[in-house]
Each structure stands twice: as C-alpha cells, then as structure tokens.
Amino acid sequence: MKIPFVKFSRVWYTIVIITMILAIGATMRWGLRLGIDFRGGSLLEISFSSVRPELNTIQTILESDLKIKNSVIQKAGDNKYIIRTEFLSEDEHQAIIKGLRDKLQNNDNKVIEDRFEAIGPAVSQQLRQRAILSIIFVSIGIIAYVAYAFRKVSRPIASWKYGALAIVAQLHDIILVVGVFAVLGHFRGVEVGLDFVVALLTVLGYSVTDTIVVYDRIRENLLRHGSDNFFEVVNDGLNQTLMRSINTTATIVLPLLALFLLGGASIKYFALALLIGMVSGAYSSIFIASPLLATVEKRQRQAA
Numbered sequence: 001m002k003i004p005f006v007k008f009s010r011v012w013y014t015i016v017i018i019t020m021i022l023a024i025g026a027t028m029r030w031g032l033r034l035g036i037d038f039r040g041g042s043l044l045e046i047s048f049s050s051v052r053p054e055l056n057t058i059q060t061i062l063e064s065d066l067k068i069k070n071s072v073i074q075k076a077g078d079n080k081y082i083i084r085t086e087f088l089s090e091d092e093h094q095a096i097i098k099g100l101r102d103k104l105q106n107n108d109n110k111v112i113e114d115r116f117e118a119i120g121p122a123v124s125q126q127l128r129q130r131a132i133l134s135i136i137f138v139s140i141g142i143i144a145y146v147a148y149a150f151r152k153v154s155r156p157i158a159s160w161k162y163g164a165l166a167i168v169a170q171l172h173d174i175i176l177v178v179g180v181f182a183v184l185g186h187f188r189g190v191e192v193g194l195d196f197v198v199a200l201l202t203v204l205g206y207s208v209t210d211t212i213v214v215y216d217r218i219r220e221n222l223l224r225h226g227s228d229n230f231f232e233v234v235n236d237g238l239n240q241t242l243m244r245s246i247n248t249t250a251t252i253v254l255p256l257l258a259l260f261l262l263g264g265a266s267i268k269y270f271a272l273a274l275l276i277g278m279v280s281g282a283y284s285s286i287f288i289a290s291p292l293l294a295t296v297e298k299r300q301r302q303a304a
Contacts, residue, residue, distance in 0.1 A: 005238045006231055009291035016172055016288055023179025026186075032178065033185030035084075035193035036119050038128050042088040044096065045115040047080040050108050058083070058100075066099045072189065076265040080114065084191075088118055131197040135174075138201060139167050142208050149212075150219060156230055156297050165296070166211045169289035173207050173280040174200055177273050184269070195270045203277030210248065210285040214241045218290065230297045238290050249282040 005012075036043050055073055058081055062068040072084040088096070097113055105111045119127075146163030177200065184190040218237035225233060256278065259271035 002235070002239050003242070004235065005286065006235045006291050006294045009295060012287035012291060016284075020172060020175055023175045023182075026179045027175075027182040030182045030186040032182055033189065033191045035191035035196075036117065037193035038131075040087055040119050042085050042093065042118040043115070044083040044085070044093070044113070045076065045080060046083070046097075046100065047077075047112045047114050048104075049079075049110040049112065052079045052081070053104055055081070057104075061099060061103050062096070065103065066096055068096065074189075074265070082265070093118070127194065131194070134197065135200060135204070138204055139170070142170075142204070143167060146208075146212065146215070150215065152219075152223065156300065157293060161296060162215055162293070165292045166208050166215070166289055168292065169211055169284035170204055170207045170281075172284050172288060173203050173277050176280045177203060177277050180276055181269075181273065190269055196273055199270055199273035199277065202274060203281060206252070206278055207281030207284060210245055210281055211289045213244060214238060214285055214290050215293075217241050218293070231294050234290055234294045238286060242286065245282055245286060249278060252278050 052075075055075065058073055059071070062071050062073075062083070062085075068085055070086060074082045074084075076082050083096075093116060097111075101111045143160060143163035143166075146166055147160035150159040150162045181190060181192055181196065185192070214237055217240050218234055221233045221237055222230075253275060256271050256275040260268055260275055263271055
C-alpha cells in the first residue's frame with residue numbers, strides 16, 4: 001500500500017507550525033536555564049559513605065554557617081548531592097568541604113568529595129559563543145555537502161535547495177528540543193551545559209542522515225524516471241524508505257529510553273535531549289523535508 005504523504009502535506013505543516021509556535025513561545029517566555037558552563041559558577045558533588053542527610057540540613061549549613069547564598073542543591077543517586085553555587089575560589093571551595101565535614105562527618109558516615117568544577121565568567125562567555133558558532137558551521141557544511149552530492153539532479157530543483165530544506169527540517173528538531181528544555185528549566189530547574197550542545201549537534205547529524213537517505217532515493221528515482229511527475233517521485237521515495245526510517249529510529253530510541261529511565265542523574269537529561277531530537281528527526285525527514293521538495297517544485301512551476 002502506497003501512503004500519500006505529499007498529498008496531506010498541509011496537515012504535516014500545520015502540526016509542525018503549532019509545535020514550533022509552542023516551543024518558540026516557551027523559549028521566549030522562560031528561556032533556557034544555563035548551567036555553569038555558560039553562565040560561570042562552581043559545581044561540587046559530594047557523597048556520604050553511610051546515610052545521606054536531609055537536603056534542608058545541607059542548605060542550612062551552606063547559608064547560615066558558611067554564608068553561601070543562592071546555592072542550588074540536587075540529590076543524585078542514593079547517597080550524593082550536587083551543589084551549584086556562584087564562582088568559588090579554591091579557598092572558598094576548601095572552606096565548604098571543611099564546613100560540611102565538621103558538621104556532618106563522623107566515624108560511621110564520611111563526607112567524600114567526588115567532583116569539583118569552577119568556570120569563570122570570561123570562559124563561560126567564550127563557550128557560549130563557540131557553541132553557537134559550531135551549530136552555524138555545521139549547518140553551512142551540511143548545505144554545501146548536500147549541494148555537491150545532488151549536483152546531478154539540479155532540475156527541477158537546484159541542488160543547494162536540497163541542503164537548505166534539510167536545514168529547515170533540522171531547525172524544527174532543534175527548536176523543539178530547546179522549547180522542551182525551556183519548560184523543564186522553568187518547572188523542574190533543569191540546566192543546560194556543553195552536554196546539551198553535544199546533544200543538539202548529534203540531533204543535527206542524525207536528522208540530516210535520515211533526510212539524506214530519503215533524498216538519495218528521490219535522486220535515484222529522478223535519474224531513473226525523470227522529473228515529469230515530481231510529486232509522485234517524492235512520494236515514491238518516501239514510501240520506499242519508510243520502514244528503514246522507522247527501524248533505524250526504533251533501534252536508537254530504545255537504548256536512549258533505557259538511559260533516560262535507568263541512567264544516572266548526570267546523563268538523564270542528555271539522553272532526554274537525544275530522545276526528543278531523534279523522534280523529531282524521524283518525523284521531520286518524512287513529513288517536512290521531503291514534502292517541502294514537492295511544495296517548492298510546485299511553486300516554481302506556478303511562477304514559471
């Protein structure tokens with residue numbers, strides 16, 4: 001059975017527009033909650049050899065005894081806390097460790113420092129700039145590569161437009177992931193750091209790979225049958241690669257779902273970003289990137 005994907009392109013476009021409006025609205029209203037990688041600050045991870053004290057106890061020690069204001073404390077695992085603060089000098093770092101040990105450590109319950117990271121404002125600004133540039137350069141590189149790869153099928157659509165439309169589909173994936181994390185940051189306090197940028201770049205790579213598979217089948221059909229009925233060529237390409245897209249996405253989504261549900265706190269939201277991006281990438285390659293080809297060709301024909 002042949003599914004008329006392109007025929008219902010307006011339905012797919014409507015779904016995409018609604019989700020993008022919601023995602024952009026959430027991002028503009030709340031923004032992303034930046035981690036220390038991007039805003040500067042310190043992260044201290046401590047564990048307890050026996051019993052983890054109550055979160056309020058840690059908060060009281062930091063604020064009342066050590067005069068550390070605006071700290072964010074998060075439980076991790078069964079016996080750990082992750083403490084985020086403003087930028088700490090090494091003396092302040094050691095003072096916190098000493099203060100926690102003086103108040104909480106005894107012969108049966110040791111306070112163990114597992115990790116400490118500190119990033120200054122200048123470094124965090126540089127990381128923000130490089131993160132944005134990396135996404136821009138990747139997008140430009142994708143357009144250039146696709147334009148070269150599809151140079152033999154430059155009619156009826158210019159080869160560079162394949163790359164541009166692939167980027168349009170990827171923008172949907174990126175905006176959706178960012179929108180979800182804007183909501184999570186506002187309601188759950190989820191922060192984004194360099195691992196979030198890595199997840200976005202991975203989503204870009206997966207999304208374009210899935211799109212290129214469909215585009216490549218369309219290219220083969222164009223070379224074999226010509227472009228007299230471009231609408232049918234695109235629809236045939238989608239149907240011929242549909243099961244491949246579903247199977248590939250399923251094999252990626254299942255491990256990511258396991259990581260999100262069973263993985264540690266440090267990898268949980270990295271897995272969630274990938275999970276959302278992979279599912280969105282599969283949707284965009286089928287319901288956005290390829291139908292857009294048919295829409296562009298139709299508009300070109302009408303304008304001629």
